[in-house]
Amino acid sequence: xxxxxxxxGVSSIIFVFSIFFFVFREGAPFxxxxxxxxxxxxxxxWYPNSxxxxxxxxxxxxxxxxxxTLFAMLIAVPFGLGAAIFISEFCAGKxxxxxxxxxxxxxxxxxxxxxxxxxxxxxxxxxxxxxAPVGLNVLNGGIVVxxxxxPVIVSISEDALKAVPDTFREAALxxxxxxxxxxxxxxxxxxxxxxxxxxxxGVGRAVGETMAVYMxxxxxxxxxxxxxxxxxxxLQSVRTLTxxxxxxxxxxxxxxxxxxxxxxxxAHHYQVLFVIGILLFAITFAINLTADLVVKGIRRKG
Amino acid sequence: MFxxxxxxxxxxxxxAVSCSPGLSPQRGKKTIQNTGxxxxxxxxxxxxxxxxxxxxxxxxEVSGPGTAVGIEALKQGNADLxxxxxxxxxxxxxxxxxxxxxEPKEFIAGYDGLAVYAHKDNPLEEIVLExxxxxxxxxxxxxxxxxxxVDLKKICPSDEIVRFSRQxxxxxxxxxxxxxxxKGDFKRGSKDMPGxxxxxxxxxxxxxxxxxxxxxxxxxxxxxxxxxxxxxxxSFAPSNETVLSGQxxxxxxxxxYTIGEPEGELKDYIDWILSPAGQGVIAKIxxxxxxx
Numbered sequence: 001x002x003x004x005x006x007x008x009g010v011s012s013i014i015f016v017f018s019i020f021f022f023v024f025r026e027g028a029p030f031x032x033x034x035x036x037x038x039x040x041x042x043x044x045x046w047y048p049n050s051x052x053x054x055x056x057x058x059x060x061x062x063x064x065x066x067x068x069t070l071f072a073m074l075i076a077v078p079f080g081l082g083a084a085i086f087i088s089e090f091c092a093g094k095x096x097x098x099x100x101x102x103x104x105x106x107x108x109x110x111x112x113x114x115x116x117x118x119x120x121x122x123x124x125x126x127x128x129x130x131x132a133p134v135g136l137n138v139l140n141g142g143i144v145v146x147x148x149x150x151p152v153i154v155s156i157s158e159d160a161l162k163a164v165p166d167t168f169r170e171a172a173l174x175x176x177x178x179x180x181x182x183x184x185x186x187x188x189x190x191x192x193x194x195x196x197x198x199x200x201x202g203v204g205r206a207v208g209e210t211m212a213v214y215m216x217x218x219x220x221x222x223x224x225x226x227x228x229x230x231x232x233x234x235l236q237s238v239r240t241l242t243x244x245x246x247x248x249x250x251x252x253x254x255x256x257x258x259x260x261x262x263x264x265x266x267a268h269h270y271q272v273l274f275v276i277g278i279l280l281f282a283i284t285f286a287i288n289l290t291a292d293l294v295v296k297g298i299r300r301k302g
Numbered sequence: 303m304f305x306x307x308x309x310x311x312x313x314x315x316x317x318a319v320s321c322s323p324g325l326s327p328q329r330g331k332k333t334i335q336n337t338g339x340x341x342x343x344x345x346x347x348x349x350x351x352x353x354x355x356x357x358x359x360x361x362x363e364v365s366g367p368g369t370a371v372g373i374e375a376l377k378q379g380n381a382d383l384x385x386x387x388x389x390x391x392x393x394x395x396x397x398x399x400x401x402x403x404x405e406p407k408e409f410i411a412g413y414d415g416l417a418v419y420a421h422k423d424n425p426l427e428e429i430v431l432e433x434x435x436x437x438x439x440x441x442x443x444x445x446x447x448x449x450x451x452v453d454l455k456k457i458c459p460s461d462e463i464v465r466f467s468r469q470x471x472x473x474x475x476x477x478x479x480x481x482x483x484x485k486g487d488f489k490r491g492s493k494d495m496p497g498x499x500x501x502x503x504x505x506x507x508x509x510x511x512x513x514x515x516x517x518x519x520x521x522x523x524x525x526x527x528x529x530x531x532x533x534x535x536x537s538f539a540p541s542n543e544t545v546l547s548g549q550x551x552x553x554x555x556x557x558x559y560t561i562g563e564p565e566g567e568l569k570d571y572i573d574w575i576l577s578p579a580g581q582g583v584i585a586k587i588x589x590x591x592x593x594x
Binding site for chain 1 (some may be wrong): 367368370371458459460462464470485487490492493494495496500509510
């Protein structure tokens with residue numbers, strides 16, 4: 001019996017390591033034969049299935065993911081934090097419960113439904129409101145991803161605020177602080193690690209989102225930053241790392257090496273998609289680890 | 303808690319579920335796995351529904367993830383019938399042979415004039431293939447509507463040509479790349495849509511837009527641009543006559559592939575598709591039937 005429980009406990013570790021092993025094994029031949037650090041990270045030329053000249057520059061895809069994430073967090077962090085403060089400090093009883101449940105429901109909407117809303121509702125709205133030539137862009141994807149990561153941010157921020165002992169609030173009030181002063185000067189500093197962790201987990205959610213961004217960003221290999229004012233152009237279409245994997249994995253032929261261990265050039269498309277997988281894995285791992293360490297920080301302080 | 307008795311019960315329950323008739327193929331019922339081209343998806347669904355009316359004991363399960371995905375399935379032997387909006391390449395045929403031991407068998411089921419779509423309010427009427435290439439290909443020179451000689455300031459203030467394309471697993475994408483770009487690459491920044499229908503919808507919602515897709519997906523929000531082979535040549539919209547006569551220069555056959563010679567129900571199905579009944583469905587969907 002204890003063996004069973006033990007197995008259940010360590011199963012997630014086994015899964016994570018097997019997934020990492022699998023992804024790495026599929027991507028390894030590309031890393032060995034074709035990978036060019038400078039091309040992969042600094043060239044926007046993504047032509048993995050060109051007949052004449054195959055190129056594997058992921059810069060535009062990396063910046064696509066970065067821009068959607070950045071834009072989503074610009075919306076979701078202030079909103080999520082505000083909602084958490086409202087729920088934990090200004091709200092009580094039935095209303096509080098209703099609000100919390102509604103936010104949980106927001107988390108339960110499938111990502112393809114979000115994508116559908118972005119495609120059918122927001123895209124014409126964005127064209128109408130901004131005069132942009134196309135409604136599938138960073139703005140659209142960013143809003144959708146912001147809404148999708150709000151529940152994570154709100155519920156973790158709320159937990160962090162709840163974890164601040166009531167004695168802190170009482171002491172501040174006893175000193176004559178107003179309600180806002182309690183929040184600014186006492187609660188936010190006391191809960192800052194938890195709030196930072198909430199934001200980071202929101203970032204992780206945004207980086208990993210696939211279907212909704214595939215449908216809403218226009219799926220266009222394009223860099224939305226340039227030297228023209230205001231440097232970042234949220235009305236341009238982009239393509240993210242995750243959407244590229246989703247769109248291209250089905251077609252990329254899974255070929256085997258010849259007897260001497262060499263792969264034909266067509267095989268690199270499949271492999272480079274796994275290299276992108278490794279990159280995504282590394283990004284989310286770094287974010288989650290940071291969030292974990294940050295949360296540990298509060299615990300130690302007690 | 304899992305006692306031994308409860309484990310046995312769970313095991314029995316599992317067996318009962320996995321052997322129940324709902325999950326195993328019904329007796330006497332034959333399914334055909336049909337996958338591939340997204341251009342042909344609405345056509346394949348209509349064929350499947352019509353055929354089911356004649357032969358209720360055969361069900362054709364249709365999906366349309368894209369020609370390249372269908373051809374991958376053909377190589378792995380995972381599909382009975384694969385729809386393709388481009389011809390199988392020799393290397394791909396060789397892989398089917400080496401993986402499954404059988405030659406792929408090709409059928410031409412009908413034709414599609416690959417339509418060039420613009421927004422319905424766009425004043426442009428015709429386009430030369432060379433201009434289309436300059437718009438879409440890497441290093442191409444045309445990026446503004448005014449460079450095509452039309453004034454779109456009213457509906458498209460930016461004057462920018464917004465290029466809609468297909469994601470790279472599409473047979474339409476590959477056909478366009480071969481027939482229009484002559485195997486060159488696409489200009490970076492085209493919006494790569496996940497399906498034929500999305501391209502037409504996106505163009506319909508984007509006054510600055512241009513796109514290419516199967517002719518059967520036309521809606522009221524878009525129009526066909528007439529296509530001319532060379533500057534000064536007459537231009538034609540895709541239709542039965544212009545495609546079959548060869549006047550419409552970017553038309554292509556719609557292919558069906560099987561692994562080896564089709565047999566049994568699969569043969570019946572293909573024979574029916576090539577018969578007047580099946581060809582009637584093609585015309586109804588908006589593609590072009592074979593010449594009689």
